[in-house]
Amino acid sequence: MIRIATEQIQSVSFDGETLYILDQTQLPAVTQYLRITRIEQCWQAIKELKVRGAPAIGIAAAYGLLLGLKDVAADGFDDFYQGFQEKSEYLASSRPTAVNLFWALNRMHARLIAEKEHSVEALRAKLLQEAHAIRAEDEAVCRSIGMHGLTLLHDGMTLLTHCNAGAIATAKYGTALAPVYLAKERGWNLKVIADETRPLLQGSRLTAWELTEAGIDVTLITDSMAAYVMSKGWVDAVIVGCDRVAANGDVANKIGTYGVALLAKAHCIPFYVAAPMSTIDMDTASGDAIPIEEREAGEITNGFGVHTAPPEVKVFNPAFDVTPNELISAIITEQGIVRQPYNETLIELFKQGGNSGEGTRHVES
Structure with missing residues (x-):
């Protein structure tokens, strides 16, 4: 097995010409980076979960959009903008649930509009700057989530986690696992119990x-x-x-999360959600409005090339479920920690901006 130091892992990187994506479908047997030079390859990598984790998907989409724009021949802004819209809509069709995908594309769109008076060549450079900024900011965001998360923990604790919200799902550190990595830096001894996370075993x-x-x-x-x-x-x-937080605090995450939250409630165990601000979708009122991706039957009946069910059996394979806000003890963001009532505290969080934790008893810095 090829090994790589965890602190050196970059799930997504871009050298200006080629997008490199850590192929998470090959782990843990092989550490392999895909060389992506076309937007179609990026779309496929997102669709096939070669890159996964809401922040990492957003970063990959921003860089993938740049690859697509190389094919756009334009003399002025209007032609370039039309090509931008077509490429952006194409990438947005890859997966429906992770809001960071759309957030990153919208952010690239906003930068394009803000710089519209520049030449097409300059616009390409400005969009590259924005994509790099999305990646760099995600690393800082994850570290901040980790610092806030540490305030809820103490040395010697054992944490249970579901799916993967670690370094390879983001630019660095992860979201849910960020406090674990920072605890290690401090010399703490945190233990982790990891759910296998069927059907793809993340x-x-x-x-x-x-x-x-x-x-x-x-x-x-x-x-x-x-x-x-x-x-x-x-x-x-x-x-x-x-992958998405609704305005009322309902949370979409990997299938099985809802069941874990119910179990935690039954056993009086706090249930925390780590979410960058970019994953909070204030335009989605509740979890009922979050689109849930359904994936092919073969992931269950023929996972990893092994038949484990009759080929003709009916299959239901949602990739995500929604955990109701009443089961969530706190949501940890880079701006601070919010608790119930989420329909109020999330609004307050966005109003406060960088001054998280000040002026409200619900938001903790």
Whole structure:
């Protein structure tokens, strides 16, 4: 097995000509980077989960858009803008649930409009700057989420997590796993229990891999074991990432998260969600309005090339579920920590901007 130091892992990078994506479908057996030079390859990488994790998808989309714009021949802004819209809409069709995909594309659009008086050549350079900024800011955001998350934890705790919200799902550190990495920097001894996360095993293939590489104490369990380990008192808190937060605090995350939240509630265990501000969708009123991606049956019946069910069996395969806000103890963002009532505290969070935690009893810095 090829190994790479965890602190050197970059799930997405761009050298101006080629987009490099860590192929997460090959982990943990092989650490392989895809060389992507066309927007169609980027669309496929997002669709096939070669790049996954809401922040990483957004970063990949920003760079993928630049690759698509290389094919746009334009003498002026109007022609360039039309090409931009076509390429952006194409990338947006790759996956429906992770709001960072659309957030990143919208941010690139806003930069284009703001710079519309420049030449087409200058516009390309400005958009490259914006894509680089999206990536750099995500690293800072994840570290800030980790710092806020640490205030909810203490040395010696055991955390349970579902799916993968670590370094390879973001620019660095991750969201849900950011406090774990920062705790290690401080010399704390946090332990992690990782759900296997069926059907694509992101917990076993990705979370267990990256934590093991980082020297962090991690124990892998199947999804169906979560209730048992909670009943034994082995879990002090649950922390997960997410793909979208609705305005009322409902959260869409990898399928199975809702069940984990119900179990945590039943066992009086705090359930935390780590979410960058870019993942909070104030235009979506509640979880009922979040589109849930349904994936092909073969991921369940023929996962990883092995038949595990009759080929003719009917299959339901949603990639995500929605955890109602009443099950969420707190949402950890780069601006601070919010609690109930989320339909008020999330609005306050956006109003406060960089002054998180000041002037409200609900938002914690």
